[in-house]
Amino acid sequence: MLNKDFTQSVLILIISTVIVASFSFLVWVLPAFFYQDKLIAESSAKPLTALEVEGRDIYISEGCHTCHTMMVRPLDAEVKRYGRYSRESDDIYEFPNLWGSKRTGPDLTNLGRKYSDQWHAIHLNNPRHVVPTSIMPAYPWLFEQVLDGEDAEAKLKALRTLGVPYNDREIQQARLAVKGSTKAEALIAYLQSLGQDQGVQQ
């Protein structure tokens, strides 16, 4: 066996994969469990409002994350194009994170306040109205579907069990804060919140 390498023996392939994967776990994942408190103390992340939480869920259900990332790498070219690079402490309230893996469209980490609400409304209704060459799909139904807010309280409660510091008042008012808004309004509120809690863009 010893005169073979992993391209010739399945057993050696499995053993070497396990060794490499456990090394990554030891170096990247395990230490993070020990400095959770420090990360939380350092973080400037703010919990989303009830309406923004709804918007985030729409972002996920419409599959926006399949074309857009939310993870700026600390590389010069990325920072010049997308702004401040992502820190570990930015994501303490993200369940699940929306880093994404494919950039058919631009990264949205620092999108908040780049455009007006009206620009987003036109863009979501039909991206070609503001960016003639855009290949992004149109989402006209988001303007017709109205939210009843029935799940809003439960969503905030679930996030609280995961460590997002919502108080009882915010949870009680969640349904009314959401009820009556269109899906587009919730999504735009979420898009405008992106990167806003991180202060200066750099």
Ligand code: HEC
């Ligand atoms: C098929 C891939 C695809 C999907 C799915 C998609 N987008 Fe896009 N998006 C793009 C492309 C390409 C662009 C660049 C052209 C443009 O601005 O329309 C873009 C641009 C954007 C921009 C402008 C970003 C900037 O910095 O100028 C926003 C905001 C945006 N998309 C939000 C969304 C949202 C919200 C959804 C889900 C409802 C979504 N996108 C779904 C491909 C996609």
